[in-house]
Amino acid sequence: MGLVFFYVDGHNLYHGAGEGRRWLSLPLLASLILGKLGGELEVAKIHYFTSEYSTKGKAGPKQQTYLRVLAQHKPLVEVHLGRFEPKKRTCNSCNHEQTRPEEKETDVSIGCQMLHDVYNNKHFHTAVLLSGDGDFVPAIRFVDKAKKRAVVLNPRGKNYWRFQEIAPESFPLLPEMYDECLLPDRVKDGEGFLVRPKEW
Secondary structure, three states: OOEEEEEEEEEHHHHHEEEEOEEEEEHHHHHHHHHHHHHHHHHHEEEEEEOOOOOOOHHHHHHHHHHHHOOOOOOOOEEEEEEEEEEEOOOOOOOEEEEEEEOOHHHHHHHHHHHHEEEEEEEEEEEEEOOOOOHHHHHHHHHHHOOOOOEEEEOOOOOOOHHHHOOOOOOOOOHHHHHHHHHOOEEEEEEEEOOOOOOO
């Protein structure tokens, strides 16, 4: 049986899913995707990559709630945390300068993890990337050159032509796929109940 490794770009998935579809069961989503791929396949690992927001802001506590949900699925789901770095941006029309956080390390971490999994798992069969970020094209090209199967699912619900060239089995994540994989509004863990955040 071939092993399938999932690589989830958490930030990309969050924005692609949109409000009302972010409270996802990643194991359920992986199982749904596996059914569409066909063949004798088994989910080996779901790698979830994101950067931590500060708990002082509005986004941080909501993100921490979801990370606690993901922790319920160890060791199948493994969370990899990057970081945010402040970056100054200047408006082209008014020259106003604003500092906004920029995600760091996630892209490189995903590529490195793919490389590690391909070379260290003799039963590695398929890499499934959940992202629409074109920066991952080299990583997908590497999987293809290693004679392994690669499939990319764009969370924004459309195909990206550069991925289609090297991973022709790729397809978009559609709203109904999210809807099938939503968690209950309250999820129990060892400390009590985790309540779905409003925007999720």
